[in-house]
Amino acid sequence: MIKERRRSYLEELNPAQLEAVCALFGPVLVIAGAGSGKTRTLVYRVARLVEEGVPPERILLLTFTRKAAREMLRRASLLLKRSCERVAGGTFHSLAHQMLRTYGRLIGFSPNFTVLDRGDAEDAINLLRSSLGLSEKGRRFPKKETLASLFSKAVNQGRALAEILEKEYPHFGEHLPEIERLFAEYQRYKREHQLMDYDDLLLYWHRVLSDYPEVREEVSRRFEFIMVDEYQDTNRLQAEIVRLMAEGHGNVMVVGDDSQSIYAFRGANFRNILEFPRLFPGTRIIKLEENYRSTQPILDLANAVIEKAQEKYTKCLFTRRSGGEKPVRYRARDESDQSRFVAERILELREEGVPLSEIAVLFRAAFHSFDLELELARRDIPFVKYGGLKLIEAAHIKDVVAHLKILLNPFDLLSWHRVLLLLEGVGPRTAEKIMAHLRAASDPVAALKKVPTRPSYEAGLRRLSQTLEELQEISSVEERLEELLDYYRPILERVYHDDYPKRERDLESLLVLAHRYGDLSEFLADLALEPPESTVADLEPETEREDHVVLSTIHSAKGLEWHTVFVISLCEGRFPSAYAVNSPEELEEERRLFYVAVTRARERLYLCHPITGYLPGEGRVILKPSRFLEELSPELWEEWRDMPDQEGEAEDLGEGFRPGDIVWHPRFGEGEVREVLSAEKVRIYFLGHGEKTLHLKFVRLERL
């Protein structure tokens, strides 16, 4: 019986996948190319482990988002007709948070420590910078964003500040002593106030593991099998954490693709994946090289993209699928032409029977889709957008959350600072004074009542202190939030008087989110560690998956696939980003990013680039096509151009070409018609450019 069923699902795997699924013990490295069934392999392996009698809670599945983990476990459960939900899953950061709530006391942290997101961390750095007197005028001192990423790199890559500064920010070299002092101060400050930023979660979890053998043992016993997805995007610290957690048994499988590494900017290093065998002697290496996702023409283009990469990669993708349409390169007049093209193609695809949810538009940076969003809205094409600004990053949401953080960790002075500044009549100076009183108190909330005040802000302070005390009495997260919002609304209207109605809707979304949580600390941790993607949109309580197009940054599209993919704004300065063009390593990462984008497509791929547009500072400029397009052979795509201005013109063009006609093309120049494929398509041979298949609807050809 069991054997029968096992065969039934194991049969669906190819030999390499099967090998990975059945390699249960010892360290295994799976190099999985794009679309090679990586997720499926992980899912089947979870199922296999459970079927072999491993209790689900003994399995740890580390993924890039919790959503990815949930989805995999759902699929594994379906396979077995038995729940795998109790498998522990999530991101490195959420695991570390969970573990530190238990074991953090060993290194002096209460279970209620506060997690700082990137913005909080920057605020803290800024605060300390001024208190150290490092922000006087006229000094060229790095900005808080720069400092934050500098500190983060130092922690994640285990390098010295001096080294990073010298290599990557030589112009700040003279400030090294101050920067080091600030870093030390920042570390001390967080420790003192029970704060941890993203990096601390990893750093301290690693410290606990390495300093306390008994914890290591306990954890090893608890998680007997460890799996890590997207291993190419982990860093040294994370690799060390895996090593320590698996010390007792060595049952670790990591899965990744070095050509899809796109997170170096936050300390990831794709060489990590190549070093795994050194970290775990006796590692079995399995390569998944057969692509099941894309058609050959799409794969040809993808392979050509990665071919240009400087480093030699470890595998080569192939597919057994034949046929399929060539990718299309669309040269748009400007951004609005690009948007119109995408919108119209989407409608045509829908006519052809492609569901909207099978179509995605991908871009380098969130703001690249602004124009398109307007166009889609105008045409009533439903879409959701991923990436870009998060709910939690909006100032008004941070205000509300700061109050909640105080309830959990009354020593979180950063939140106190924010909360106090919201009071009318309180500025930085007064906030400082009040905080000096709170700092000394054992119960800061209670102490607030006894703080000496001035008439100008006394009433506000009373209201705050009363509200906080009332909130302490409530336990339900949702009720707390409702009560808090009653207090906050007048502040919202005063502080954001220009646009508070819009912001008020975000507060409602926050309330919807809170509804799911019974525990405040869980709510706050999730908000910081797994922030909801967009404002309002995806918070509607499970409106049965409406059919909609996906707009996404490429980073947020990782691991997903669609029938049709549009990549837009493929021009120099945007993709590759202007920030990356001066560093060869960053440029390489941009190229891998492009590779990730094109390998998301199964059947159709459209590469779009406007030839004019706006660049910050310059205004309207001519945009050069992305070097990632220019360096490829034009054979790899079909070339389309902007739509005709008038309808009449199109019909005119569609008629009457015959083989042998000589035509003139705005880009390729003179050519000879070789074959008329349909009313709209002709094949033309151009001198110096070879044969092209052109879509007459999108080109302007002149007959000579």
Place this chain on the structure above:
DNA sequence: GGTGACCATCTTTTT
């Protein structure tokens, strides 16, 4: 000391 108005400055990607 706080507030509000005005200006400049940039806008990458994310746990």
Place this chain on the structure above:
DNA sequence: GATGGTCACC
């Protein structure tokens, strides 16, 4: 288009 900084005025 939002945030940060400077300045004049209360």
